[in-house]
Amino acid sequence: MSSKIEDLLVIQDRDRRINRLEREIEDLPQRQRLIEAQLDAHKKALHDAEEDIRKKGLEQKDLESQIEQRQERIRKFRQQQFEVKNNDDYKAFEKQIAAQQKEIVALEERQLEIMEALEQLDEVCDTKRAALKEEEVVVAADLEQFKARGDNLQKELEEVKADRMKLAETIDPDWLSRYDRLFSHFKDFAVVPVENQACGGCHMKLPPQVTHDARQLDSMTLCMYCGRLLYYIP
Ligand SMILES: [Zn+2]
Structure with missing residues (x-):
């Protein structure tokens, strides 16, 4: 027969295991949320980049129509220029046309900037999309594992508790x-x-x-x- 102290040491071992298991079970949802939050942050980063692409696309269209407007004005100025009788009027139109052309150059420069930015953004988005796809697979597997781990811990906890109860009866x-x-x-x-x-x-x-x-x-x-x-x- 074992001594009373030895009996209690066995009980104590079970109680410490119960505590450890309960702590680990409690920690699981927190660890799960961390992984999910990280995935959400990456999804949001991709979404923000896609939104940026969409906005730049709209700006691009707007620039296009602004350039067309100015080209249209130049066409009209040229027609009017044909009909003028004196040199001063002719020169005045020339000046107006030059001003429009200057604006077009500035707008085209902005267009070029956006095109370059879009190229980079497209690349960034492609990389992010590929990384996210891989991450989603990993996260899904991790969550599956968390669930299995939780189930195992719960099962083990119940076994240790039942064992502890049986032992307690003999003390x-x-x-x-x-x-x-x-x-x-x-x-x-x-x-x-x-x-x-x-x-x-x-x-x-x-x-x-x-x-x-x-x-x-x-x-x-x-x-x-x-x-x-x-x-x-x-
Ligand atoms: Zn002491």
């Missing part, structure tokens, strides 16, 4: 209730070894008598500083 109720109080307070260790004449929980130095008492694995020895159950196996 002295006085010891178990003291242990339970200590474990729910400290959440890590309720039963600790004496190490170098000190409590393995709070690390305070213990009197020789306590170390000696802790060898008795079937009688309760408590740390006078933290209250944890002590045991000592030389």
